[in-house]
Amino acid sequence: EAQVTQNPRYLITVTGKKLTVTCSQNMNHEYMSWYRQDPGLGLRQIYYSMNVEVTDKGDVPEGYKVSRKEKRNFPLILESPSPNQTSLYFCASSPRGYEQYFGPGTRLTVT
Amino acid sequence: QQQVKQSPQSLIVQKGGISIINCAYENTAFDYFPWYQQFPGKGPALLIAIRPDVSEKKEGRFTISFNKSAKQFSLHIMDSQPGDSATYFCAASSSGNTPLVFGKGTRLSVIA
Numbered sequence: 001e002a003q004v005t006q007n008p009r010y011l012i013t014v015t016g017k018k019l020t021v022t023c024s025q026n027m028n029h030e031y032m033s034w035y036r037q038d039p040g041l042g043l044r045q046i047y048y049s050m051n052v053e054v055t056d057k058g059d060v061p062e063g064y065k066v067s068r069k070e071k072r073n074f075p076l077i078l079e080s081p082s083p084n085q086t087s088l089y090f091c092a093s094s095p096r097g098y099e100q101y102f103g104p105g106t107r108l109t110v111t
Numbered sequence: 112q113q114q115v116k117q118s119p120q121s122l123i124v125q126k127g128g129i130s131i132i133n134c135a136y137e138n139t140a141f142d143y144f145p146w147y148q149q150f151p152g153k154g155p156a157l158l159i160a161i162r163p164d165v166s167e168k169k170e171g172r173f174t175i176s177f178n179k180s181a182k183q184f185s186l187h188i189m190d191s192q193p194g195d196s197a198t199y200f201c202a203a204s205s206s207g208n209t210p211l212v213f214g215k216g217t218r219l220s221v222i223a
Binding site for chain 2: 004033035040041042043044045048058090092098099100102103104105
């Protein structure tokens with residue numbers, strides 16, 4: 001089944017404790033991206049990647065890191081999480097930036 | 112600044128009625144305008160999309176109307192059903208090589 005998977009789906013952590021949210025797609029898509037969704041603010045792009053080893057900042061990159069060492073994986077790293085990063089996170093992939101396939105989401109709470 | 116402005120923020124429609132959601136953009140380089148549908152607890156999913164070479168695209172009960180001169184596009188849901196209750200996002204991008212820019216979303220509730 002063609003899909004985008006994210007892990008974990010739910011995470012509660014404390015301020016400053018490094019965490020990684022994994023994202024994997026099995027559709028051989030070049031384009032992958034991370035979004036955060038907050039009430040009233042819609043979907044805001046954090047980082048995106050046009051291909052392996054190519055990443056670029058989106059609208060809200062501060063406090064986040066990404067890497068794209070393999071085509072199928074695009075992990076999101078929070079080196080020192082803060083409460084303002086409490087949000088719902090979505091990974092998405094696309095064959096060329098047009099139709100994006102979203103993962104199921106990761107709900108992160110930072111206390 | 113690349114923006115897509117979406118309205119209304121929330122919408123309540125009677126079953127069988129027409130739901131209309133509007134979006135406006137500023138960047139004339141945008142050439143791809145999709146609508147995404149998101150149910151609670153799920154990721155957004157592509158509903159329907161249009162390119163600026165046509166003024167309207169219809170798929171079942173869902174229609175996109177596109178006005179290039181006004182830089183506006185809208186989603187019409189005919190014969191709205193309770194199962195259509197979801198959050199709808201409009202978006203835009205340029206040539207598929209730039210990130211999608213999303214509107215802030217419209218929460219639609221269809222009541223019986």
